[in-house]
Amino acid sequence: MEAKERMNDTIRVAVDAMGGDNAPEEIVKGAVEAVNEKDNITVILVGKKNKIENELNKYRYRAEQIEIVSAEEVIDCDEAPVMAIRKKKDSSIVVGMNLVKKGEADAIVSAGSTGAILVGGQMIVGRIKGIERPPLAPLIPTSKGASLLIDCGANVDARSSHLVQFSKMGSVYVKHVMGIENPKVAIVNIGAEEEKGNMLVKETYPILKNCNDINFIGSIEARDIPTGAADVIVCEAFVGNVILKLYEGVGSMMLHKIKEGMMTSIRSKIGALLVKPALKETLKDFDTSNYGGAPLLGLNGLVVKTHGNAKSNEVKHSIIQCVTFSEQRINEMIKEMLMNNEKIN
Amino acid sequence: MEAKERMNDTIRVAVDAMGGDNAPEEIVKGAVEAVNEKDNITVILVGKKNKIENELNKYRYRAEQIEIVSAEEVIDCDEAPVMAIRKKKDSSIVVGMNLVKKGEADAIVSAGSTGAILVGGQMIVGRIKGIERPPLAPLIPTSKGASLLIDCGANVDARSSHLVQFSKMGSVYVKHVMGIENPKVAIVNIGAEEEKGNMLVKETYPILKNCNDINFIGSIEARDIPTGAADVIVCEAFVGNVILKLYEGVGSMMLHKIKEGMMTSIRSKIGALLVKPALKETLKDFDTSNYGGAPLLGLNGLVVKTHGNAKSNEVKHSIIQCVTFSEQRINEMIKEMLMNNEKIN
Structure with a gap:
């Protein structure tokens, strides 16, 4: 023993x-x-x-x-x-x-x-x-490194008070586990302006804006998530789950298409052999398995x-x-x- | 005149x-x-x-x-x-x-x-x-061609009766404009099973299941959207907007990464020249501009x-x-x- x-x-x-x-x-x-x-x-x-x-x-x-x-x-x-x-x-x-x-x-x-x-x-x-509710918070790869997506499947139909706690827990996690000082927190929205969004987002936005313990930068549109525009990406679980799974889906389909494209002619096959090592290196950053799993915070x-x-x-x-x-x-x-x-x- | x-x-x-x-x-x-x-x-x-x-x-x-x-x-x-x-x-x-x-x-x-x-x-x-509500319905590229994403920004906080109408209008559109007989209709969900989902999806699912005028195939997880698993992808507007914009965002970031990767060495640059024409051809299917705009149905x-x-x-x-x-x-x-x-x- x-x-x-x-x-x-x-x-x-x-x-x-x-x-x-x-x-x-x-x-x-x-x-x-x-x-x-x-x-x-x-x-x-x-x-x-x-x-x-x-x-x-x-x-x-x-x-x-x-x-x-x-x-x-x-x-x-x-x-x-x-x-x-x-x-x-x-x-x-x-x-x-x-x-x-x-x-x-x-x-x-x-x-x-x-x-x-x-x-x-x-x-x-x-x-x-x-x-109130423990969120599932995976890291997703971006062109700058990785962002924390919170919540991503634990609590559908969340309330604004949940999203506020998610933002704070996410900030703590990103700061101390990933070493990012004063991490940027953004809420997933369908437009950049404060008045945009569904009821939940409209209710949550002003509360987050008034939180002194996080660095809230406002709304983030889904197209800006892959660029790493925010370190902590806050959303309700249904939306988070869609983001996470679509990320994987679009990524793997594109890789498949690219591989397929490279195999269409002898010329492209030779080219593929030459670019492969460099591509492998670049796309390594995109391999979610390097980031471990998603903590339930x-x-x-x-x-x-x-x-x-x-x-x-x-x-x-x-x-x-x-x-x-x-x-x-x-x-x-x-x-x-x-x-x-x-x-x- | x-x-x-x-x-x-x-x-x-x-x-x-x-x-x-x-x-x-x-x-x-x-x-x-x-x-x-x-x-x-x-x-x-x-x-x-x-x-x-x-x-x-x-x-x-x-x-x-x-x-x-x-x-x-x-x-x-x-x-x-x-x-x-x-x-x-x-x-x-x-x-x-x-x-x-x-x-x-x-x-x-x-x-x-x-x-x-x-x-x-x-x-x-x-x-x-x-x-009840007119949905915005763009076509999104998939590995099989394209799927109709409905609703994608017109009506946040929708009710189940809206989603049911979206499904039916989407079916009519895909059948007659895209020429797909008996188009497969699926609802965006966070799991494949009927009991999964948020309140809206749980309420809508059984109604869609009982519609005789559409070919409802059940839930679709976001990761299966790019494979073309359904022809009509039904969701509430906030979720649809996230899907549409993330599609664009992940796609363009990956292309950027791939181009970057190809430029890292002389070897990969030569390879890039060789694969370029074939890649361009394959990725053409991915250019949303070929599908025109999104109708408001x-x-x-x-x-x-x-x-x-x-x-x-x-x-x-x-x-x-x-x-x-x-x-x-x-x-x-x-x-x-x-x-x-x-x-x-």
């Missing part, structure tokens, strides 16, 4: 070994890659023990950095989330979240059912007191959702991301922010 | 010569290109007479195919739309829309203020009786909005689009659809 004793500066990350399209192979591989890259991480792989062991046998790593906690059930993506979380007590998501709840892990990373992760995060890990512990089709690289980055999050004491900062707001009101 | 007499099969299109970033130069050029391509179009250029004449003097065309109607005011993009339409009676948009209202033009094309066009369309041209006449930065090619296609619209009697079909629905209810 010595390995389980808590070292002061070691971050303990529970990883749902059974979640996602490539579980457990890529998940276990990513976990191994993470511990081999960082000494101060312990990964707790949660899932079917024999399957995890079979995978682990393929790799070399320091034994004290990886533990297994057994969970024999799996929540499928098409299960109703609330019911699944309630009934499947021995599922990798529920067992993993309970580790966070009990303080046996600092964070959990899962590529499993988004719905179950959102519900489990709220029901098991629980919200920080004062947080405002919970009593860190819950990170990675893509359902995540490969080991994304899993690795998602685990390492938990270290920055913990080291930067993001949750303490969110609590501080809430306390300051209370003092003001 | 002989030229103004109505020929049976000639379509009369009013064109706002003063609207958009490139007015009047590109607008007039596009009008000339349209009439030089199609014998059965008469274009009525609406705007400052001397400016239009100066531009027209640059080109050759059959004089009876282009008329000028004077309008000395211009509505700017930053003016409040309702006020502008009410006060600027001699603006190119108001004068042009009145031509449609009085039956002196079949359609109007404008690259001017979207807000003013939407308001003018409703206030001057007027809705078809029974249509459900009005007593055709109103087409083109991009604010439209060049002559888009203006030309927008004018020609009006011919198909009129020849296919889209408005009569929309009226028929409404009558059939009344019979059912």
Whole structure:
């Protein structure tokens, strides 16, 4: 049991070994890659023990950095989330979240059912007191680096008070995890002017304008998101989900078209060989897997959702991301922010 | 006045010569290109007479195919739309829309203020009786061709009955203007299952499912829009506007990145020269200007909005689009659809 004793500066990350399209192979591989890259991480792989062991046998790593906690059930993506979380007590998501709840892990990373992760995060890990709704906040690539898109799927039909909290939590995250001083916050809108928008945006805009603790720069139109015009992009979850998925969809279709175009003649095929290395380098910035997963902010512990089709690289980055999050004491900062707001009101 | 007499099969299109970033130069050029391509179009250029004449003097065309109607005011993009339409009676948009209202033009094309066009369309041209809200419906490029995105900016905070009408009008348009039999209709959602979504989508989904006059295929996630999974993509205007603008934004940023990547080394520069012609050909399908503008459906006449930065090619296609619209009697079909629905209810 010595390995389980808590070292002061070691971050303990529970990883749902059974979640996602490539579980457990890529998940276990990513976990191994993470511990081999960082000494101060312990990964707790949660899932079917024999399957995890079979995978682990393929790799070399320091034994004290990886533990297994057994969970024999799996929540499928098409299960109703609330019911699944309630009934499947021995599922990798529920067992993993309970580790966070009990303080046996600092964070959990899962590529499993988004719905179950959102519900489990709220029901098991629980919200920080004062947080109305925990938003899912992925980083999306831009021509300047990356922006935080918040909320992106956790809370549809949000109210303006939710969007205000999202803006503040997003600012804290971007400042401390990404190191951007005074991050620019913008609200997604269908025009640049204050009077534009739907009811929710019109209601939220003036409140954000009066927040002294964020650098609110106004509306952002969707066409300006890829240019990196704002660091924190605030929107209601339905819109955020559309943005995230369309980003991926348009990007992959264009790459497909370009590859297709390059294969149409001998001339273009030769050209393709010559441009390939340079293109690969440029488009690397566009690979979302380098940014790790999306944190669910405002919970009593860190819950990170990675893509359902995540490969080991994304899993690795998602685990390492938990270290920055913990080291930067993001949750303490969110609590501080809430306390300051209370003092003001 | 002989030229103004109505020929049976000639379509009369009013064109706002003063609207958009490139007015009047590109607008007039596009009008000339349209009439030089199609014998059965008469274009009525609406705007400052001397400016239009100066531009027209640059080109050759059959004089009876282009008329000028004077309008000395211009509505700017930053003016409040309702006020502008009410006060600027001699603006190119108001004068042009009145031509449609009085039956002196079949359609109007404008690259001017979207807000003013939407308001003018409703206030001057007027809705078809029974249509609750007229949606703006652009075509967006997909890997299979193009899909109709409806609504895309006209009516934020829509109700489910609006979305149902959008679906039906969109089906009529895609079938008769694009020639797609039994077009697939899908509602934008954040998951594939019927129980997913925000309140509006959850309310609309079962109604669409029960419509016998459309081919409803269920939800579409934003990532599947670029693959052409549906022909008619139905959503509320705020979401539609985000989709349209993000489409443009991600596309142009990726092209920029790719060009940048190709310029990084001598090797890649040579490669770029070789792939360029093939790439240009493939990416041509992606040029939205080939699809003309976005019709505002459900009005007593055709109103087409083109991009604010439209060049002559888009203006030309927008004018020609009006011919198909009129020849296919889209408005009569929309009226028929409404009558059939009344019979059912």
